[in-house]
Amino acid sequence: MAEERVVSTHSHYFPEAWQPRTLYAFLSTGYVSWMPLEGKEDTKAGRRLILEQMAAKSYYVWAAKALQEVLKQKQPLSEKTWAQYDEAYRSYYSWENSLRVLKQQCRYERVLLDPFWKPGTSHDEAIFTPVFRINSFIVAPNRVLTDHSKVNPFKAFGLKATTFKDYIDECQALVRRKKAAGAVALKAAVPYDRGIDFAAPNVKAAAKVFGAKRVTAKELKLYGDTVFDQFCRIAAEEGLPLQIHTGLGLLQNSNPMALRDTIVRHPKTKFVLFHGGFPYMDEVCGLVHQYVNVYPDLCWLPQISPTAATTFIKMILEIGLLDRLTWGCDTFSGIDTYGALLALRHSLATALADMVDSGYLSRKTAEDVILAVLRLNAKKLYGV
Numbered sequence: 001m002a003e004e005r006v007v008s009t010h011s012h013y014f015p016e017a018w019q020p021r022t023l024y025a026f027l028s029t030g031y032v033s034w035m036p037l038e039g040k041e042d043t044k045a046g047r048r049l050i051l052e053q054m055a056a057k058s059y060y061v062w063a064a065k066a067l068q069e070v071l072k073q074k075q076p077l078s079e080k081t082w083a084q085y086d087e088a089y090r091s092y093y094s095w096e097n098s099l100r101v102l103k104q105q106c107r108y109e110r111v112l113l114d115p116f117w118k119p120g121t122s123h124d125e126a127i128f129t130p131v132f133r134i135n136s137f138i139v140a141p142n143r144v145l146t147d148h149s150k151v152n153p154f155k156a157f158g159l160k161a162t163t164f165k166d167y168i169d170e171c172q173a174l175v176r177r178k179k180a181a182g183a184v185a186l187k188a189a190v191p192y193d194r195g196i197d198f199a200a201p202n203v204k205a206a207a208k209v210f211g212a213k214r215v216t217a218k219e220l221k222l223y224g225d226t227v228f229d230q231f232c233r234i235a236a237e238e239g240l241p242l243q244i245h246t247g248l249g250l251l252q253n254s255n256p257m258a259l260r261d262t263i264v265r266h267p268k269t270k271f272v273l274f275h276g277g278f279p280y281m282d283e284v285c286g287l288v289h290q291y292v293n294v295y296p297d298l299c300w301l302p303q304i305s306p307t308a309a310t311t312f313i314k315m316i317l318e319i320g321l322l323d324r325l326t327w328g329c330d331t332f333s334g335i336d337t338y339g340a341l342l343a344l345r346h347s348l349a350t351a352l353a354d355m356v357d358s359g360y361l362s363r364k365t366a367e368d369v370i371l372a373v374l375r376l377n378a379k380k381l382y383g384v
Contacts, residue, residue: 058302
């Protein structure tokens with residue numbers, strides 16, 4: 001598996017100016033920093049607290065394994081080896097070296113990039129392919145409101161429509177331009193802004209909300225429901241898969257089963273459900289079982305919990321088709337990205353070994369699954 005080429009379906013790879021230059025900066029900019037501990041500062045006491053409390057946390061485990069391998073360290077990261085690791089990290093870091101990790105150690109053919117700070121753009125390097133994030137369109141009916149990344153669609157993309165109908169037409173024209181510039185998918189990370197409980201569209205009511213300076217929570221939800229429905233239509237008409245963040249986030253109406261009616265309304269739209277829906281993995285499996293236009297993506301799940309990822313892989317293979325399951329690193333820097341890949345390899349190998357050893361799968365089918373998940377399914381779905 002380690003020798004196979006990979007296509008990552010999801011990444012937030014930071015631009016050079018944002019890349020971490022020190023060990024502590026690395027540990028405090030990725031998912032490792034999501035640990036809610038007091039005293040996480042770059043001091044001896046802070047480091048000890050992090051190292052002791054995070055020892056079994058999946059985010060930390062895979063980041064530490066990646067650090068040790070990429071930095072060529074003989075001993076694991078610890079309070080005793082911290083200074084040695086920090087010196088090695090400072091010597092390692094350059095933009096060129098971080099990309100070398102992607103190309104050589106991760107063996108990536110392509111990385112789909114979701115730059116939330118500037119939607120629909122990409123880095124200059126050929127390894128990256130953009131997707132176009134649509135959150136701001138769903139949550140901002142005027143020039144004041146923004147999504148959680150502080151993006152306003154009117155200001156960010158120069159939209160000038162004065163009616164809702166013209167606005168939707170302008171959005172579709174924008175999607176076409178992004179596609180022509182290389183974007184291969186739309187992306188909705190909605191659970192960081194609102195729920196994914198999208199009701200049936202009401203164009204007439206949404207048109208009244210469009211451009212309003214004062215908007216109630218009820219009006220904003222109705223507006224977002226309708227705009228999202230329009231983007232589902234646009235995705236199908238423009239031949240772009242629609243990636244949707246499900247599960248973790250605000251954990252407010254983020255259960256993927258809430259998408260069921262939308263999925264049914266748009267049978268020609270390819271809905272890619274991210275993160276295995278964690279913690280709602282069973283619901284994703286149910287949707288995959290019922291609807292051929294639903295595609296499960298493992299991104300982030302192996303870092304959250306390799307045990308959950310192993311279980312999800314088994315269930316999806318048992319109830320789905322071999323050409324559905326994809327994976328993305330969902331990370332911000334080179335070493336973090338390699339850690340995500342190590343977590344995937346572990347989860348995938350554990351799941352397939354169990355299925356082969358039990359006699360459920362043949363070794364040949366297991367080998368086919370590896371190629372499909374690492375590369376072939378993504379190439380087919382996104383045309384990269």
